[in-house]
Amino acid sequence: MRRRRTLVVATCAVLAGLGLAACSSGSSSPGSGSNTGSSNSPSFNAALSGVVNPSTTKGGTLTFAMSSTPDSFDPGNTYYDWTWNISRLWATPLVTYKSCPGSCGLQLTPGIATGLGTVSDNGLVWTYHLKQGLKFEDGTPVTSTDVKYAVERTYDRSVLANGPTYFPTLLADPTYPGPYKDRSKNIMGLTSVTTPDAYTIQFHLQHPFPDFNYVAAIPQTAPVPPDKDTGSNYQLHPMSTGPYMFQSYSLNTGATLVDNPNWTQNEDPQAKQLASKVVIKLNQNANAIDSSLIAGDIDIDAAGTGVQAAARAKILSSPSLMKDADDPLSGFLWFTYINTKVAPLNNVNCRQAVEYAADKTNQQTAYGGPYAGGAIASTVMPPNIIGYKSFDLYNALSQPSGDLTAAKAALKACGQPNGFTTGLAYRSDRPKEVQAAQSLQAALARVGINLQLHGYPSGTYYTDFAGSPNYVHQHNLGLDMGGWGADWPDGYGFLDEISNGNSIAPSGNTNIEELNDPVVNNLFAQAANPSLTQAQETAIWPKIDMQIMKDAVILPEVYAKSLLYRNPAVTNVYVQDYYGMYNYAVMGVSTSAST
Amino acid sequence: MITFIIRRLIMTIFLLVVVSIITFAIFFLIPRLAGQNSYELAAQYVGRNPTRSAILQMEAKLNLTAPLVVQYWHFLVGIVAGTHYNSGTSITYCAPPCFGYSFRSQQPVWPQMMAALPVTASLALGAAVLWLVGGVAIGVLSALRRGSIFDRLSMGAALAGVSLPIFFTGLIALELFSYKWQLFPNVQWVPLTTNPLLWARNLVLPWITLAITYAALYARLTRAGMLETMNEDFIRTARAKGLRERTVVVRHGLRAALTPILTIFGMDLGLLIGGAVLTEVTFSLPGLGQFTILAIQNQDFPEIMGVVMLAAFFIVVANMLVDMLYAVVDPRVRLSLWRCSRSATCACSSVPTTAWSRRWTGCRSTWSAAARWASSASPAPARA
Numbered sequence: 001m002r003r004r005r006t007l008v009v010a011t012c013a014v015l016a017g018l019g020l021a022a023c024s025s026g027s028s029s030p031g032s033g034s035n036t037g038s039s040n041s042p043s044f045n046a047a048l049s050g051v052v053n054p055s056t057t058k059g060g061t062l063t064f065a066m067s068s069t070p071d072s073f074d075p076g077n078t079y080y081d082w083t084w085n086i087s088r089l090w091a092t093p094l095v096t097y098k099s100c101p102g103s104c105g106l107q108l109t110p111g112i113a114t115g116l117g118t119v120s121d122n123g124l125v126w127t128y129h130l131k132q133g134l135k136f137e138d139g140t141p142v143t144s145t146d147v148k149y150a151v152e153r154t155y156d157r158s159v160l161a162n163g164p165t166y167f168p169t170l171l172a173d174p175t176y177p178g179p180y181k182d183r184s185k186n187i188m189g190l191t192s193v194t195t196p197d198a199y200t201i202q203f204h205l206q207h208p209f210p211d212f213n214y215v216a217a218i219p220q221t222a223p224v225p226p227d228k229d230t231g232s233n234y235q236l237h238p239m240s241t242g243p244y245m246f247q248s249y250s251l252n253t254g255a256t257l258v259d260n261p262n263w264t265q266n267e268d269p270q271a272k273q274l275a276s277k278v279v280i281k282l283n284q285n286a287n288a289i290d291s292s293l294i295a296g297d298i299d300i301d302a303a304g305t306g307v308q309a310a311a312r313a314k315i316l317s318s319p320s321l322m323k324d325a326d327d328p329l330s331g332f333l334w335f336t337y338i339n340t341k342v343a344p345l346n347n348v349n350c351r352q353a354v355e356y357a358a359d360k361t362n363q364q365t366a367y368g369g370p371y372a373g374g375a376i377a378s379t380v381m382p383p384n385i386i387g388y389k390s391f392d393l394y395n396a397l398s399q400p401s402g403d404l405t406a407a408k409a410a411l412k413a414c415g416q417p418n419g420f421t422t423g424l425a426y427r428s429d430r431p432k433e434v435q436a437a438q439s440l441q442a443a444l445a446r447v448g449i450n451l452q453l454h455g456y457p458s459g460t461y462y463t464d465f466a467g468s469p470n471y472v473h474q475h476n477l478g479l480d481m482g483g484w485g486a487d488w489p490d491g492y493g494f495l496d497e498i499s500n501g502n503s504i505a506p507s508g509n510t511n512i513e514e515l516n517d518p519v520v521n522n523l524f525a526q527a528a529n530p531s532l533t534q535a536q537e538t539a540i541w542p543k544i545d546m547q548i549m550k551d552a553v554i555l556p557e558v559y560a561k562s563l564l565y566r567n568p569a570v571t572n573v574y575v576q577d578y579y580g581m582y583n584y585a586v587m588g589v590s591t592s593a594s595t
Numbered sequence: 596m597i598t599f600i601i602r603r604l605i606m607t608i609f610l611l612v613v614v615s616i617i618t619f620a621i622f623f624l625i626p627r628l629a630g631q632n633s634y635e636l637a638a639q640y641v642g643r644n645p646t647r648s649a650i651l652q653m654e655a656k657l658n659l660t661a662p663l664v665v666q667y668w669h670f671l672v673g674i675v676a677g678t679h680y681n682s683g684t685s686i687t688y689c690a691p692p693c694f695g696y697s698f699r700s701q702q703p704v705w706p707q708m709m710a711a712l713p714v715t716a717s718l719a720l721g722a723a724v725l726w727l728v729g730g731v732a733i734g735v736l737s738a739l740r741r742g743s744i745f746d747r748l749s750m751g752a753a754l755a756g757v758s759l760p761i762f763f764t765g766l767i768a769l770e771l772f773s774y775k776w777q778l779f780p781n782v783q784w785v786p787l788t789t790n791p792l793l794w795a796r797n798l799v800l801p802w803i804t805l806a807i808t809y810a811a812l813y814a815r816l817t818r819a820g821m822l823e824t825m826n827e828d829f830i831r832t833a834r835a836k837g838l839r840e841r842t843v844v845v846r847h848g849l850r851a852a853l854t855p856i857l858t859i860f861g862m863d864l865g866l867l868i869g870g871a872v873l874t875e876v877t878f879s880l881p882g883l884g885q886f887t888i889l890a891i892q893n894q895d896f897p898e899i900m901g902v903v904m905l906a907a908f909f910i911v912v913a914n915m916l917v918d919m920l921y922a923v924v925d926p927r928v929r930l931s932l933w934r935c936s937r938s939a940t941c942a943c944s945s946v947p948t949t950a951w952s953r954r955w956t957g958c959r960s961t962w963s964a965a966a967r968w969a970s971s972a973s974p975a976p977a978r979a
Contacts, residue, residue, distance in 0.1 A: 236702075
């Protein structure tokens with residue numbers, strides 16, 4: 001789970017029990033998805049469905065600003081949304097996402113590979129073929145050993161601590177120490193990644209994992225030449241395979257990127273090299289970023305989490321500013337877990353009473369309103385997840401302030417006609433969540449459900465409190481607030497960790513509602529059947545979503561949104577659905593207005 | 596003089612060690628007393644979703660399992676003798692003063708602080724000139740025109756200046772002068788060595804914003820000091836000898852009133868060079884203040900320790916310089932200083948001070964105490 005999606009951890013250990021065979025991934029011709037959206041003239045939300053200011057003009061300086069610092073610019077050591085997005089300027093992974101607006105941007109397409117991975121019959125070996133002729137910024141050819149080494153180095157968490165841990169969890173030799181310790185012995189020693197030739201790489205898994213192509217799309221597969229690796233210092237100058245390369249980088253201050261002379265558009269159609277220079281300013285005051293954006297001093301707020309409250313009010317009240325703004329879904333859901341083991345919520349009717357009685361409008365307001373907070377949710381999967389299907393079992397959309405009649409009927413069916421008392425856990429250091437908790441308390445009180453609020457620090461919320469089933473049971477925490485976003489945008493990526501019975505863990509639990517519904521579990525097993533087509537697999541996700549909602553174990557509140565502002569001088573702007581922010585890999589800047 | 600400086604330097608080292616112990620204890624000892632173990636501490640530095648083995652690797656690398664005394668000793672040795680660091684592919688030597696490597700970025704702390712220091716120094720020194728000149732001038736004029744419209748207006752403005760927080764005045768200044776009127780567009784840090792004009796242009800707003808707060812305080816201090824000084828007997832004597840009013844005010848009144856101003860100036864400047872946090876954050880200046888905020892947000896012990904030590908160092912040094920400057924402000928101090936530093940009998944309680952000097956300076960050091968004693972014991976000799 002990337003850093004902005006703050007909830008929990010998408011550890012893959014649970015996958016061991018799946019016993020799945022991989023599904024075929026299909027293929028896509030390189031470049032087929034590049035900028036396929038229509039061009040839109042600047043208007044509010046124009047960049048959601050089309051390309052704003054399309055241009056092929058070369059030149060100018062594209063300036064990003066960021067209110068904090070990256071966890072790392074090393075593609076093997078980063079776990080932030082925005083760094084994954086911006087790293088495409090200098091790092092091309094094996095597989096990437098199509099550069100195009102709308103749902104098209106959720107689809108995978110080859111990066112440095114010639115196609116998506118192919119899987120062996122037993123689902124345990126994934127094979128990728130690399131494009132020939134690719135070069136690093138210094139002209140050195142990119143080979144399969146560079147990709148293997150890039151994966152190897154992520155194993156040593158004492159050197160590269162930040163990135164996701166999918167490879168050690170999924171691949172066959174999880175105890176490999178990484179290439180840094182006893183280097184002469186361990187370099188190229190990861191036996192679960194083999195390189196039959198200079199342009200072929202194979203990943204040997206412990207267990208079948210049908211979503212492996214999504215794992216291959218993580219920046220950690222961007223090649224790293226072993227002789228150029230400088231360990232923890234590699235972040236200062238990663239060897240580029242993207243359209244730009246580092247000219248300078250001052251930690252905590254910013255970076256300047258210039259054209260990578262060894263990058264070719266033909267081999268990397270998902271990125272562009274329009275600006276002559278890219279400047280990334282770090283540690284900028286968040287309010288000053290907004291003002292600078294509006295003044296045209298910078299081009300894009302790299303965080304992609306939306307403008308601050310002051311600028312939001314300014315933009316929303318000014319048509320001339322609003323036409324340069326967009327309000328995309330981030331792919332993140334704010335919701336409340338309803339625990340199935342805490343009485344009386346172990347009765348589905350009591351859980352449904354909670355679903356009916358919640359006031360979604362107030363929850364939306366608590367999270368920031370319709371623009372900065374999000375859209376009222378009625379499903380677990382947000383609309384920008386592959387497999388999303390709209391439905392509304394508990395009248396969240398038709399009666400957003402709550403269906404009290406239905407709630408009372410559900411309470412009666414539960415045997416608690418006068419309501420009941422249970423605990424509500426939330427993160428006390430998050431003002432929006434505090435407000436949402438208080439709002440939910442007031443809403444449920446209308447039908448006699450008395451919530452006792454328990455605030456916890458966010459740092460240990462999922463390890464010691466809400467993520468600890470024992471603690472939840474002992475403290476009668478029937479409801480637990482949370483949020484969730486997946487590392488990749490399909491139903492498996494979004495639903496598995498929070499609803500598969502296999503995900504329940506004694507600590508760091510992600511299935512906080514402790515749902516172990518055979519229907520849900522079987523649907524996950526079906527989705528892993530290698531004989532399914534992509535469409536058949538995708539059709540399973542809304543069924544799981546529906547079943548989770550029938551079980552009433554998750555109270556969806558809002559599909560998170562953020563109000564983004566684009567400098568009118570920026571060209572080729574559109575929201576990439578996968579990131580829920582602008583696609584940084586393809587932007588240019590009008591040379592007449594560049595900063 | 597030399598003895599004095601040596602004693603102060605020894606005191607400085609002792610003070611820095613005490614500061615480092617306190618900081619170390621806050622970071623490592625208190626969490627441990629509260630139940631946190633080294634494994635949990637290491638888990639903070641392994642990113643998201645760490646496996647157990649990953650946390651153990653980090654715990655070993657950061658040497659968190661060693662006794663606290665050993666950890667602290669390694670830290671101290673690193674500062675004095677340097678240390679070696681494994682970046683994965685190579686072992687690099689971190690030369691003294693090595694404040695260690697950031698737990699987060701795994702980069703050495705000292706070069707980062709040195710990169711940030713020119714920013715903070717540029718900001719603090721520029722603003723200090725503004726507030727010292729502006730604040731003292733306004734204070735003197737207000738005192739001389741006590742009760743006038745100028746006095747009332749300037750003191751009212753001073754009150755507002757002290758009251759308005761920098762993050763407010765800074766944002767207003769940016770909004771008006773940078774974004775709206777574009778007088779100082781696109782404010783950003785430009786090193787002095789790169790382009791002196793741009794350096795100055797980009798620092799005008801931060802200087803003024805920072806100076807407003809301090810100038811207001813200094814204006815009020817100066818006014819109060821001048822009002823008291825100008826009623827002293829030696830001022831009357833000077834006037835009776837027929838000196839020009841300007842000479843009386845500047846050479847006798849202001850000079851005597853400057854002592855406490857100098858004291859607080861040293862403290863303020865030392866603090867600011869240690870990091871002008873609010874101003875740097877407001878104007879996105881990559882100085883020590885912003886570095887401090889990041890270090891705290893990241894709970895990055897080596898960075899926190901480094902910046903605390905550096906700030907403490909600047910405060911101590913600035914105070915030492917101020918003590919030495921007393922002699923410049925008031926030549927009569929010199930003899931007393933020698934006497935005082937040799938005999939070491941200048942205890943605060945035994946030194947006569949004016950009520951005003953006690954109020955603003957307190958008892959800080961033998962030298963400053965001697966200075967106050969000297970200035971109050973005998974009036975400045977008036978030259979006819």
